[in-house]
């Protein structure tokens with residue numbers, strides 16, 4: 366049975382002050398924090414995020430190394446027979462659904478957006494299988510828009526750090542938007558990417574390493590297993 370973790374009562378003013386303390390420390394610890402999927406165009410990042418569902422970024426990067434040489438435009442992804450695409454992405458798991466999703470997305474990009482990945486949240490959300498998290502990944506990393514990316518690490522760390530009580534990614538995203546500076550220190554996107562890096566390296570799901578954590582002095586969950 367999943368462990369029931371207590372949630373920290375969040376005071377928005379205190380949470381905002383805490384972000385001011387921890388954000389510069391995280392920037393210093395992770396100066397190269399960025400999305401770990403490899404891509405060179407918005408379309409590649411969009412395809413990589415579809416492939417990353419239920420799969421590790423490392424595996425996706427291995428697969429896309431050849432894939433992005435074979436498929437360059439939305440037309441390329443669409444004109445290939447579905448079975449061939451399924452074969453090409455098989456090792457990322459759930460390949461049938463992913464292949465269909467890629468082709469539906471590329472069809473919409475061609476028909477509605479002239480072959481280009483759209484640049485607004487509203488338009489991105491009209492694409493098949495694109496939710497706020499994926500849309501924010503694209504907006505933040507490709508188009509330089511401030512974007513809070515609520516992946517599993519961001520959700521876990523925000524709760525431990527007393528920045529939000531929510532587990533629902535959309536509610537948590539809106540909580541963070543109120544307390545994280547939109548542009549200062551690199552803004553929302555950098556904050557999200559730093560939390561992902563910190564979650565992978567130190568504040569791991571089962572056993573956070575509070576002893577080596579650079580933000581422990583400001584963390585209400587430091588050395589508190591009941592809050593993990």
Ligand code: SF4
Nearest residue numbers: 568573575578584587
């Ligand atoms: S002090 Fe511990 S719980 Fe808090 S952010 Fe650091 S590793 Fe995570």
